[in-house]
Amino acid sequence: MSNPPPSPPSLAELRKEIDAIDEQVHRLLMARGDIIDRLIQVKKTQEVGSAFRPAREASMMRELVRRHRGILPLDTIESIWRVIISTFTYVQAPFAVHADVSVGESAMRDSARFHFGFVVPYVSHFSAQAAVEAAAKSKGDLALVSAIASRTPWWNALEADGAPKIIARLPFLERADHPAALPVFVISRVADDAMVTEVQTWSVRVSGWTADVARAVAPLAEIVAVPDTAFDGAALLVSITGTGFETVKTALIKAGASVRSSALVGSHATRYTVPSNGSAKG
Numbered sequence: 001m002s003n004p005p006p007s008p009p010s011l012a013e014l015r016k017e018i019d020a021i022d023e024q025v026h027r028l029l030m031a032r033g034d035i036i037d038r039l040i041q042v043k044k045t046q047e048v049g050s051a052f053r054p055a056r057e058a059s060m061m062r063e064l065v066r067r068h069r070g071i072l073p074l075d076t077i078e079s080i081w082r083v084i085i086s087t088f089t090y091v092q093a094p095f096a097v098h099a100d101v102s103v104g105e106s107a108m109r110d111s112a113r114f115h116f117g118f119v120v121p122y123v124s125h126f127s128a129q130a131a132v133e134a135a136a137k138s139k140g141d142l143a144l145v146s147a148i149a150s151r152t153p154w155w156n157a158l159e160a161d162g163a164p165k166i167i168a169r170l171p172f173l174e175r176a177d178h179p180a181a182l183p184v185f186v187i188s189r190v191a192d193d194a195m196v197t198e199v200q201t202w203s204v205r206v207s208g209w210t211a212d213v214a215r216a217v218a219p220l221a222e223i224v225a226v227p228d229t230a231f232d233g234a235a236l237l238v239s240i241t242g243t244g245f246e247t248v249k250t251a252l253i254k255a256g257a258s259v260r261s262s263a264l265v266g267s268h269a270t271r272y273t274v275p276s277n278g279s280a281k282g
């Protein structure tokens with residue numbers, strides 16, 4: 001005689017399983033907090049001013065994509081981990097996020113909240129320059145500024161020694177339907193060994209900036225350009241992957257522009273795109 005099929009678990013039993021998992025997740029987060037407590041001493045965070053390690057964060061976010069399976073959207077996993085990591089950065093050394101909302105207040109606020117959560121204080125500014133100045137005046141605050149458009153050459157303020165620098169580009173995990181897709185540069189003062197140098201960002205002043213020159217250098221670099229005070233001049237923020245600045249400089253000159261000054265104003269991790277089928281590529 002065969003046994004009757006096992007009856008499906010009751011709602012109460014399934015909820016007990018969920019409670020057990022929730023307890024484990026909560027206990028693990030508290031245990032993570034204990035490790036952060038020990039890490040503060042090792043990193044000497046208080047001396048440097050900022051606990052933010054963009055290189056480490058970029059690689060952790062990529063690892064999430066690699067590991068992720070199942071019905072929970074990647075958007076949810078990414079946003080949970082952004083809140084976990086940002087909050088643990090904040091508890092090491094409190095900081096604020098200064099956002100330039102002149103590019104669109106709701107998109108910028110979504111980016112700040114998605115990437116840094118609600119515990120980290122958020123301050124709106126009405127220009128990129130004001131957001132960068134606020135970060136410059138602080139020990140470890142961050143400025144968030146559009147990475148693709150500008151009305152002013154705010155990056156000139158990053159040229160001086162000791163000035164804050166571009167340290168990351170958000171989102172870390174790019175994709176067409178990202179819930180906080182606005183391309184944003186993060187500007188701050190961080191420890192030298194925390195910098196990731198895969199993409200260099202240069203502040204460049206040129207004269208003879210024309211549509212032809214822009215076309216000639218487009219395959220070599222991503223460029224944000226604003227008119228300079230000089231006739232047909234421009235202040236450029238040039239992001240370079242792989243090739244050095246000299247290659248871009250040579251291309252600018254060959255296309256007919258003159259390079260009047262150049263300064264390295266930061267660097268960040270290589271941009272990373274998650275294709276729509278879920279598997280990641282660099």
Ligand SMILES: O=C(O)C(=O)C[C@]1(C(=O)O)C=C[C@@H](O)C=C1
Nearest residue numbers: 051052053054056057085088089
């Ligand atoms: O790995 C570090 O250096 C940490 O401070 C830990 C941690 C994290 O919570 O995982 C927090 C902040 C950093 O930006 C990177 C990672």
